[in-house]
Amino acid sequence: MQEQALWAVGLPGGCMAIVLAIALLLGPLRRKAGIADAALALCIPGAAFITFLVEKGLPSLPPEQKWLILPWTFLIAGVLGLVATAIGGRKCPGAMAVLGAAAVGGAGGLWLALPGIDTVDARISLALELGIAVLVLAAVMRQGRQVLTCMALWGAATALSLTLASSANITLAMAAGAIAVTVAVAGVLLSIAPGSAPKQRLGVGAAIACATTLMMLLIVGRIYDNSLDGIATWRWLLVICGPAVLLLVPFATTLGRKSIALVGVLLPAAVAAWPAVRELMDMDPAGF
Amino acid sequence: MIRRTIISTVVVACMLSTLALGTAQSTGAKVETWKLDPVHCMALFRVQHAGAGQFWGRFNDVAGTIDYPRDDASAPKFNVVIKTSSIDTGTAKLDRNLQGPDFFNAREFDSITFKSTAAKRIGPKKWTVTGDLTMLGKTESIEVVVETTGIIGNPVVAKAGWEATFTIFRSDFGMNWGVDNGALGDEVKLIVGLEGDTGPGA
Numbered sequence: 483m484q485e486q487a488l489w490a491v492g493l494p495g496g497c498m499a500i501v502l503a504i505a506l507l508l509g510p511l512r513r514k515a516g517i518a519d520a521a522l523a524l525c526i527p528g529a530a531f532i533t534f535l536v537e538k539g540l541p542s543l544p545p546e547q548k549w550l551i552l553p554w555t556f557l558i559a560g561v562l563g564l565v566a567t568a569i570g571g572r573k574c575p576g577a578m579a580v581l582g583a584a585a586v587g588g589a590g591g592l593w594l595a596l597p598g599i600d601t602v603d604a605r606i607s608l609a610l611e612l613g614i615a616v617l618v619l620a621a622v623m624r625q626g627r628q629v630l631t632c633m634a635l636w637g638a639a640t641a642l643s644l645t646l647a648s649s650a651n652i653t654l655a656m657a658a659g660a661i662a663v664t665v666a667v668a669g670v671l672l673s674i675a676p677g678s679a680p681k682q683r684l685g686v687g688a689a690i691a692c693a694t695t696l697m698m699l700l701i702v703g704r705i706y707d708n709s710l711d712g713i714a715t716w717r718w719l720l721v722i723c724g725p726a727v728l729l730l731v732p733f734a735t736t737l738g739r740k741s742i743a744l745v746g747v748l749l750p751a752a753v754a755a756w757p758a759v760r761e762l763m764d765m766d767p768a769g770f
Numbered sequence: 771m772i773r774r775t776i777i778s779t780v781v782v783a784c785m786l787s788t789l790a791l792g793t794a795q796s797t798g799a800k801v802e803t804w805k806l807d808p809v810h811c812m813a814l815f816r817v818q819h820a821g822a823g824q825f826w827g828r829f830n831d832v833a834g835t836i837d838y839p840r841d842d843a844s845a846p847k848f849n850v851v852i853k854t855s856s857i858d859t860g861t862a863k864l865d866r867n868l869q870g871p872d873f874f875n876a877r878e879f880d881s882i883t884f885k886s887t888a889a890k891r892i893g894p895k896k897w898t899v900t901g902d903l904t905m906l907g908k909t910e911s912i913e914v915v916v917e918t919t920g921i922i923g924n925p926v927v928a929k930a931g932w933e934a935t936f937t938i939f940r941s942d943f944g945m946n947w948g949v950d951n952g953a954l955g956d957e958v959k960l961i962v963g964l965e966g967d968t969g970p971g972a
Contacts, residue, residue: 486953537872539946546907546944548878549871597877650863650870652947706877708870710862 490656494532495663498525502664506671516567518675519685522668523563526635526692527556529660530699537653548596549706552657555698563691570686596705628684630728630743632669635692636662637724637751642700644758645721650708658699665692696722709761720754801844804836804930804966813852813962817940818955827868829882831856836966838930840921845889845897846932848916850964852882872947879906887911899934905943912938927969934962 505521534541534553541553643658700718707713727746811832819825831853838846854874857865869876886901895918903912919931939956941949948954 485951486948489951537947547871547875549875650867652867652870652872654871706871706875708866708877710866 487656487659490533490536490653491659491663493536494529494660495667497532498529498660498664499667501525501528502668502671506668506675516570516685518672519567519688520564522685522688523567523691524560525664525668526661526688527559527563527695529664530657530695531556531560533657533660534653537656549702551595552654552698552702556695559691559694559698562694563687565687566690567685567687596702628682629669629673630747631684631689631725632665632672633744634725634728634747635696636665636669637748638696638722639665641721641724641751641755641758642696642703644755644762645713645717646699646703648709648758648761649703649706649713651703651706654699654703654706658696661692661695661699693725717754717757720750723750723754724748801837801839802928802968804838804968806832806834806836806850806964806966807929808833810931810965811963813960816959816961817957820954821952825859827857827859829853829856830858832962832964836930836932836964838918840928840930842895842918845891845899846886846916846918847889848884848886848899848901848914848934850884850962852884854880854882873945875906884914886914903938903943906945908943910938910942912936923969927971928967930966930968932964932966934960934964936960 502521502525505517531553534550534556538550538553541550543554545551545554639658639662643655643662646655646658700721704713704718724747727750730743730746808831813829813832814826815828816824816826829852832850833853834848834850836846836848836850838844854876855869857868857874857876859865859868868874871877874882883904884901886899888900890898890900892898892915897916899914899916900911901914902909914934914936916932916934919933921928921930923929937957937959940946940958941956946956949956
């Protein structure tokens with residue numbers, strides 16, 4: 483199991499770390515406008531895609547099982563992120579809104595195609611979670627000093643990975659873990675990259691790609707939740723609340739307390755992940 | 771004249787005996803439908819864990835029908851359905867893992883089915899049955915060695931039992947988690963024990 487995790491989390495994370503290091507640290511590339519955003523937009527869904535390559539092989543179209551639509555959606559998320567980066571979010575907010583809606587709508591369409599969503603309750607949950615997804619996207623796009631945003635996304639991806647693991651979704655957990663590694667590396671590289679302004683925002687394309695990828699994993703993970711008692715809804719929701727807290731960051735920084743902002747973006751993830759950590763520590767050694 | 775009469779008698783006797791044999795065969799070969807009794811049916815599977823021990827588990831919910839004559843004159847025809855959610859390894863959390871999308875994906879595929887398509891006798895009450903095994907939405911033709919283990923009852927109500935042994939490669943059906951790095955073996959041995967009832971109550 484440890485070796486499996488090393489391959490499925492470490493390999494994608496390592497590959498994407500190399501790509502990010504080239505994009506963010508090499509002078510000629512670094513100086514090109516938008517290259518960092520493009521790299522992030524590509525690497526975050528790319529990490530999840532490579533996890534699926536390692537675990538499930540090349541994806542087929544149409545997928546043999548419904549949940550195996552995921553690697554394709556990661557590719558779409560990457561393309562959406564690249565297009566958003568190329569267009570430039572600040573210049574064309576309308577286009578960004580359309581792209582964001584397309585990404586979230588895609589997640590909704592994916593959900594409608596998956597099993598177990600033919601009840602009213604399931605559709606209400608769909609509406610609720612899609613609303614939160616929009617909020618997350620908006621929060622990440624509107625806010626996002628890039629290093630702090632990376633920390634929030636790292637917390638969300640880590641909490642999601644642990645929650646997915648306790649919901650018996652091994653491949654999904656590893657994909658979220660690979661995203662966590664990639665985002666962590668991105669945060670470190672962005673903080674040490676020469677010329678990186680502390681208040682620089684995370685690019686819209688990277689934000690769209692990351693939020694979409696995380697939402698896809700969360701939605702599919704929730705549908706295929708196979709834990710004994712089922713993961714409580716609040717845990718799924720809290721997983722993605724960290725990035726949403728970014729909306730409150732201006733107030734915290736106005737108060738002159740950056741540490742409040744840091745705790746604020748990581749606390750929801752920690753609370754969401756704690757039950758999963760306890761469950762995994764208690765798990766019988768017979769588990770795969 | 772006498773010779774002619776003898777020859778005619780022999781020919782008629784031969785024809786009658788052939789006819790009688792044919793009638794006996796068609797009567798003895800009456801195929802009955804045996805309804806599987808889920809309480810006394812199970813499917814055991816064995817797979818190697820982490821390149822080390824052989825790990826056993828079972829499916830508890832096995833249902834379906836078998837068409838088979840009591841005198842073994844023709845091969846049993848299987849139509850077996852196994853509920854994926856009935857997997858039982860003795861560890862509840864592991865059962866849930868195995869029901870998850872990485873393995874049996876019970877949310878999308880609630881059953882594994884086997885339908886026989888052909889058979890070849892390899893001994894008394896022993897057959898190699900070829901059939902379509904459908905798992906995770908993929909159908910593969912497999913060969914199963916089946917032995918009729920016993921039949922008991924009367925002409926109206928009876929019970930019969932079969933045991934099938936075969937091996938599959940789970941990656942053939944798209945279940946490839948842990949195959950490449952040996953975390954979980956690809957080759958899965960299965961032993962399926964079946965018991966069916968025939969008669970008015972079945």
